[in-house]
Amino acid sequence: MxxxxxxxxxxxxxxxxxxxxxxxxxxxxxxxxxxxxxDGDSFVIILxxxxxxxxxxxxGHTIMHLxxxxxxxxxxxxxxxxxxxxxxxxxNLIENDGExxxxxxDDHFGDALFSYIQALMRxxxxxxxxxxxxx
Numbered sequence: 001m002x003x004x005x006x007x008x009x010x011x012x013x014x015x016x017x018x019x020x021x022x023x024x025x026x027x028x029x030x031x032x033x034x035x036x037x038x039d040g041d042s043f044v045i046i047l048x049x050x051x052x053x054x055x056x057x058x059x060g061h062t063i064m065h066l067x068x069x070x071x072x073x074x075x076x077x078x079x080x081x082x083x084x085x086x087x088x089x090x091x092n093l094i095e096n097d098g099e100x101x102x103x104x105x106d107d108h109f110g111d112a113l114f115s116y117i118q119a120l121m122r123x124x125x126x127x128x129x130x131x132x133x134x135x
Contacts, residue, residue, distance in 0.1 A: 019113070021047065031056070035117055037065055038127065043120050045113075053103060056116045060098040062123055069127050084123050091119035 001009070020032040027049035036042045044061035047054065063084075067075055074080055087093075093116075094101040100120070104112040 031113065033113075033117060035121065037124060039068075041065065043117070045116065045120075047109075054107070054109070055104055056102045056112060058100045058120065060100075062100055062120055063098040066124070066126055075126075080126050080129060083126055083129060087119055087122045091115055091122075093119055 018034045021029045022032065024030050029047040031045040031047050033043060033045065044058050046057050046059055048057060049055075063075070070080060075084075085095075088095050088100070092102065094103070100123070102112055102116045102119070
């Protein structure tokens with residue numbers, strides 16, 4: 001195997017091995033990734049199936065976690081919520097009482113997971129808006 005092929009192989013193995021699924025009941029899996037909040041807590045990502053549809057959800061954890069740093073009243077109104085709502089729209093998420101949901105289309109689990117993580121990371125960036133306003 002050539003050096004570039006070996007690098008590609010090792011890269012793919014490392015990325016794949018950094019994501020784990022743990023079954024937690026019927027059609028419910030905890031998804032562990034190396035991504036986390038600024039305080040070291042891991043993102044909460046659940047893969048679920050209801051009826052025939054698979055989706056990813058944080059079960060409300062991301063917005064709740066943001067409320068540790070940003071007053072909840074301010075978080076769900078004004079500039080903070082505008083930023084979050086824009087991210088929800090841009091990533092085709094569904095927001096249901098603080099829960100962030102992404103439907104998985106055509107069994108594209110990997111694409112959905114990467115998109116979902118990117119959306120969560122952008123939403124977590126809301127805390128940076130607070131720091132910029134304070135500065």
